[in-house]
Amino acid sequence: FMINYYYDNTNDLKPFTHQLEANDDTLPPDNALRIAPTFKEGYCPCEQDGKWILIEDNREKTVYNIATKESVKIDYIGPINRDFTQLEPFEFCKWNGEKWVLDEEQKNTFTIKLNQSKLANLLSDANNEIEILNDKIELEIATDDDKKLLKKWKLYRIQLKSIDINKLDIELPVKP
Structure with missing residues (x-):
């Protein structure tokens, strides 16, 4: 037949x-x-x-755009388009023409921004504590412990302000 x-x-x-x-x-x-x-x-x-x-035939395989790192499923027959790779990207990487490699500049920029954000939050916390303790002193309801704590918070805030936020490895002082 x-x-x-x-x-x-x-x-x-x-x-x-x-x-x-x-x-x-x-x-x-x-x-x-x-x-x-x-x-x-x-x-x-x-x-x-x-x-x-x-x-x-690569249909249904996941590939990654080498410019945007976006993943897509292949829906066509033939070789993988040259702007895509089956190699999965990782955090802080860039395409070097053959594979994903660590992008030190991107990683360092992220780390510095993260440090700046942490420091801003810690400064905000310190300012809030100092403001409350100053209110207690102004209203004459502060205890001797409150006055000592105010000095510690002010010292902590000065330590925070003296940190170089453009460094990758920063050491944060301990909160009072």
Whole structure:
């Protein structure tokens, strides 16, 4: 018995789609061959000039845009587009033309911004504590412990202000 091996003739590569039994006394349709395609892992049989050829098939694989690091699922037959890679990016990386490599400048910039944010939060905490203790002194309800604590918070705030926030490794003083 004969089999028609159909291909998608709306696609430029004309990939195999399915097979059906054929009548012995008919010709194959325009979008079918009567030659069985070869199947191979990672490839898709495609019709070309009346024969089957194997084309790389990466459909459903996840790839990453080398400019944006965005992940996408491949939905086309053929090699992976040159602006994408199967190598998964990591934090603070950049594409060097072959692989993802650590971007020291990006990492350092992030670390400095993180340190600046931490320091700003600690200064805000110190300012709030100092303000409350100053209110107690102004209202004459502060205890001797409050007065000692105020000095400690002021010293802590001075220590925070003396930190070079453009350094990568900063050492934060202990809160009072």
